[in-house]
Amino acid sequence: MLMRTLAGKLTLLWALLSALLLVSAGMLAAFSRGSLLFPALLALSWGAALCVGYLASRRLTALLAPLAAELGPAESAADAPLPCDELSRLAGAVRSHLARLARAQAELHQVSAILDSLPVPIFYRDLAGRYLGVNRAYESYLGRERAALIGRSVFEVFPPEIAKIYYRADRELQLVGGVQQYENRIVHADGSSREVIFYKASFLDRTGELAGVVGTLLDITDRKRMEALLAEQKEFSENLVQNLAVPAFVLNQRHEVIIWNRACEELTGLAADQVIGTRRQWSGFNLEENPTPADLVLDGDYREADNRYNPLWFRSTLIPGGMHGEGWGRNRYGLDGYLLFSSAPVKNGSGEVIAAIQTVEEITARKRSEDRLRTLSLAVEQSPSIVVITDTAGTIEYVNRKFVEVTGYSSAEAVGQNPRLLKSGSTPDELYQELWGAVTSGQEWRGEFQNKKKNGELYRELAMVAPILDDRGVISHFIALKEDVTERRALEEALRHAQKMESLGTLTGGVAHDFNNILTAIIGYANLIQMNSGEGDLNAKFSAQVVASAEKAAVLTRGLLAYSKNQAMHPSHLDLNDIAQRVDRLLSRVLGEGITVSTTLAPEPLRLFADSAHLEQVLMNLAVNARDAMPGGGTLTIRTEELQLEADFVRQHGYGRRGRFALLSVSDTGVGLDQATRERIFEPFFTTHGLGGRPGLGLSIVHGIVEQHKGFIEVESAPGQGSSFRIYLPLTQPVVPRLVQAAPQSAGGGKTVLLVEDNPEVRAIVGEVLRGEKYQVLEAGDSEEGLRRFARFSGEVNLLLVDVIMPGKGGLDLYREIRMLDPRVRALFMSGYSEEYIRSQGMFTKEVNFISKPLTPSDLLSRVRDVLDAA
Template sequence: MQTDLRHLAEQLLRDGTVMAPDLNGIDLDGLVHELYVYHAELVVQKSELEAAQAEAERSRNEYAQLFHYAPASILFLDRRGVIREANQTAARALGADAGAVRGKPFTAFLAGGDHAAFHRHLRSVLGAGHRREFPARCVRPGGGGFPAEVVLEWWPMSAPGEPRAAAAVRDVSDRAAAEVARRAAAEAERRAWEQTRATLDALPAQIALLDPAGAVVAVNAAWRRAAAARPAAGDIGAPYLDVRAGIWAGTRAADERHVADGLGAVLAGTAAEFVFEYLYGTHDGPRWCRLVVTPVRADRVTGAAVTHTDVTERKAAEQALRFRERAITSADQGFVICDFLAPDRPLIYVSPGFERITGWAAADVTGRNCRFLQGRDTDRAAVDRLRAAQAAGEACAIELLNYRRDGTAFWNGLSVSPVRDETGRVTHYVGVLSDVTARRLLDEQSRQGQKMEAIGRLASGVAHDFNNLLTVINGYTEILLAELPPGGRAHQLLREVWSAGERSAGLTRQLLSFSHKQVLRPQDLDLNAAVAGAESLLRRLIGEDIQLVTLPGADAGAAHADAGQLQQVLMNLSINARDAMPTGGQLTIRTGAFDLGADHPRARLGAPPGRYATLSVSDTGCGMSVEVKGHLFEPFFTTKGVGKGTGLGLATVFGVVQSSGGWVQVESEPGAGTTVCVYLPQVAAPAPPPEPPPSTRPPRGAETILLVEDEDGVRALSRCILTACGYTVLEACDGAEALRLARAQGPSIQLVLTDVVMPGPSGREVAEEIRGRHPATKVLFVSGYTDDAVVTRGVFQDQMHFLHKPFSPDALALKVREVLDAP
């Protein structure tokens, strides 16, 4: 019943009418109730429907918004490819608004070459429901276009009988540009690699690229040339250490192990680089190789680059450079380099030799101009010549007085040469310094010796003539003194004449000693004994206000010299020392020994290497300046007042020492005293001197004597003395007359008493001819000097006898008797 009422109510509300019979027997109240209930349900359903419709509209609007403003270009196409709907994104992409796009075929927006492909893909999608993607080029009505990727897919919400396809169009311009960029990058990378390969092939070093395991992945042309004995392609993929054994044979096993360790450290990332230089064998001999292994990195070590470089020439150059450096370091000379372009031309290098010569350390002078070596006595003109040569870009060699760091002076033999760049511009100067102080002193002494030799020749001639006169004067004076009674006035006056003659004879001896023309009687003299023997005489010479100190050296030994000359040397040096200490002081005589090496400057000037006895005389006097020392040994040079010095003292010392095979060295500074050191060749200890014979009257004889003398006065005196002694005297005024007499008299002549130097045949020639005829004839030579072969460097021949002028009557008589009685 309830159901009927509900059905009736729905009918009344749906149709508005009801048939009368249908109401028969109906519960009208129940019907009304059902009507009210159903009406209420309808109201609710209407409300829900309206809400659903509103939601559907809102969803349609949202969809439309999503569709039109989606970031992707979306179109709906019918089976002919006509655009039925397009969103705003697609319209903008195609260059039109949505209304203008609708109704147009999609091919209107495709390049002509893409039409066939589009229709083919569209049929496949609509016919079989396949999804198709294909590239195309979209064009815009106003011109232009873009590369696109088109996706076609069947649209499931198509109306029956009207299948549609959804199309999505993606602008792939960025992707295309990226692809172009990628391809360009790949091409650039390819070209870069080709360029790199070409560069690597052009390099002389042998280069290989290794992978992380140490296998070879690429090699350059130099590597391929090194592997010419076998194909280099076989190296690719092979372990590098195995490849080495085939190319670099002859490497030491220890070196190979070191290479393996270094390579492993680089590939493991524990070493930033491995560098090793080693020797390996070739057919041409051993060569030096420099191996460099560097890692190839990305975010980790991905391999290594191996470089082999032949450094044999560089090693040879380095060795030569080290040798030159050792040579420069070992050289006595100093080497300096100055930067000629820098302000003040500073030193940029000084050698150890420079440090030894100057006392300046390299660190103290680098960066300074070398003028710090100059001082108050440096020759400005020489410095100017040096600067002028440098300004002209020329080499220059000069000698300058320079000063060491401690202030002592030395003579610097300086040679400078320019160093030029490739354009010829002078960039540096190289200087070579030599300490030539000793050589200059020796040169000065050599020049002094030459001057003395020249003056000596003049002095010897004068002394010879003077000796002849003194022989006559002193000889006749002694004869007269012997005949006059002592004590008388005449005897006293003659005694003064004789004393003056003896003093004059001493002066001639000095002149002859200075000129090397004195007849010497050298012998082996104990130097300490000679000094001790002269000590008392020297004390009287120097006076009481000067203290005499003798310091005999145990190693002084003996020297071969003339005793009288050695005493003369001691006296002259002591007198000079005394005169340098007018207010008193100390005079020290010291003896010792000195070993002269072959590399000593004195040896290079001719002094024989060996052991020398030394005799030095030192004073505490005023000393000497450099200028005075420069004239020290000049004859007649004196710093003493008029009448107080002859200027022959040191000149005589120089001559005596030089004639004995030695040399003199002087050290002196103003206010610091003077030391004169004499060097004489040392000999073995001398034998003890023989006891002097007892004094006797001049001996007599009856033999025949041939007297040969070109000086009339001397010849007359000699005849007087000899005839007074009972001898028969034959006189000859020159050598020619002597030979005539000898031929006439024959063997009756027992003694030839002859001068040495005469006009015509000399005394030696006369003696040799007479002794050649009569060997038993004795010979006695007489002279004031001699250059003759009878005396050679002061050494007598054993079988010859000599008497020096001036001689006394007793000396002549004794010597004649000695020669006649000799075996």
């Protein structure tokens, strides 16, 4: 107030002085310097001015005295006014105040410079909300100069709705005090707005009175935008996981479930609120607690997966730190399901794993389908049949292991090729056309090929080819199921041949049996004629010729029996090399000139249990056949060796058995045999010599003898390439034969023989021969009659001489019944069949006395004496 009063008075005085000076100046100007009044007027003017100045100084002194007192004493003695000199004292006070003011201004300037150097916007306002000051950062941030802000209120700077908020916040701070923080917008000079956080505090003046508020602000627009974006992303991520069709859950770093989506709820039957916040993520998939792949991903413990769960769980090759797994699980309802797991880490900006997400897919139906498909695939791959799949053009797309094994072509060699690579040229083209027409029309085809392997070997295939239809019923592929039937066909052929030979053997055996009965009568009666004829009697000569012819016929029947394996065999332990050497010495006379014999024997003895005469007959028959096959001469090779036959041989040839065998080979360089001849070569009476030649029993006899020795024979031959017969005979260990002393012969007088024979001629001649040696003979035509005759003469019969095979009851059954009546009775069995054949039919289960027909009187009587003497 004082300052305003003083200012007013000074203004007034200054105005008066000015006016006075101006008036004096005017007056003086009106007179020229040469005027006589000019000095007087000049003196008068200065006098008036001095008078007025004095009066004014006295008035100013009165007015400045209080001001001097208010400003305080001078700061130094030099500044002290003279006594009673108010103006001097005032001037000193003013100078001192101005000095303090200058220092304050310097300090204020320093503070202002500091504030301006800060990058943070700063402002301060008075209690009315008017700006007292701002720093440069605030100017720059707001886009307004300082001069446009200072002294103006917030209502003059910002929009009303914003200004009201600022004003209310300032008033609240003035009332409450302390520090204030809040978020709001701030509008820039260009009208744009930003999100900020205000930090404000109230300040006091020197007297301690509230003077206003000072504040700063932090622009959080980008942060708010980022937070909004992050919140949006989080919401999007959560919604994404929640709305996934695949069951999924998320674990935090503490292995707690933070997301459990709806699909996971549906799969496990566990609601999200049952598992979120817990560590029971395993409970949806297992009855017992086990770590999930997400747990292992969080821990980074891949060794646990490798050691405990491998190979069902494995690290991901696509997601760093991720893991995949699969396996059977059981939910809380006890239902099994096959689950497919995938887990991946969730990382923050610094690469730290902060969570893990896991998806779970139930693929039980697919797994079972895959297992069925895998089983089917393995079954096809490991099938014992050949499997070939082609496209509709016939290009091979798949072959199984059996195809590779049989054909010799690898899968890589076959795929992409046409099945024609197996063609041998032996299958008619019409058959392929028939096949293709059937399968392209949607039908299956069955047939047989003769194909060729990679190594050129031919083989027979039984094939079934059918189209494969897609879901629309359109042919997409063809499938061929094939079987190598080469061995089967060989076995079938061998079986057919064996059955044919068996049938022929049965026929020839039956013929020989009946023929032997006839020969027995012929030989017997011829011998009786000889015995009852005198020396030089023509009857004796004629009967001798009859006997000779009958003996030739007997040789023929023995051949038939040999073929039918019914010939009597007398085996012993022998060395095959010895047989070969004996025959070799005879062959030079049999074969004649022009044929060279080469014999190679095994270095070690080849021990057989065989009939020596039969084996010699085998060699002789083969040698004679070889001679006939070499009319112009050649080489006959005989070789013996030891072989160990294995299962491969049996499988390949369709006959034989495993074990140690002696191999007897007879080869020639003759004309050879075609296939048709080879197929019939062992049939009886089959001959290549035409009518008038040999009867064709040579090789059939060989075949019968070999089989009787439990061996087998094979032939290899082709036209112009000679023939080779290979005979396999089982080896045995040598046995030292026992020496048996011959029993002394005794006459038959007084002995009674019961003769039972269904053939009347045989019965008659045998009876005559026995009676000629003083035997009592009781005859019967069949077993029933024989049993009655025995019962009638019970206790008198010493020997039962009986035919083995008769209509009705056979001789063996008759003997059993008689033994029940009298166990002392001996029996001698006779038959047109060999003993081996009788035994093969199961008629003889133990040793019996046996004699083969045709019977000669001497052989019969000798055998009867032997049996009776043994009793």
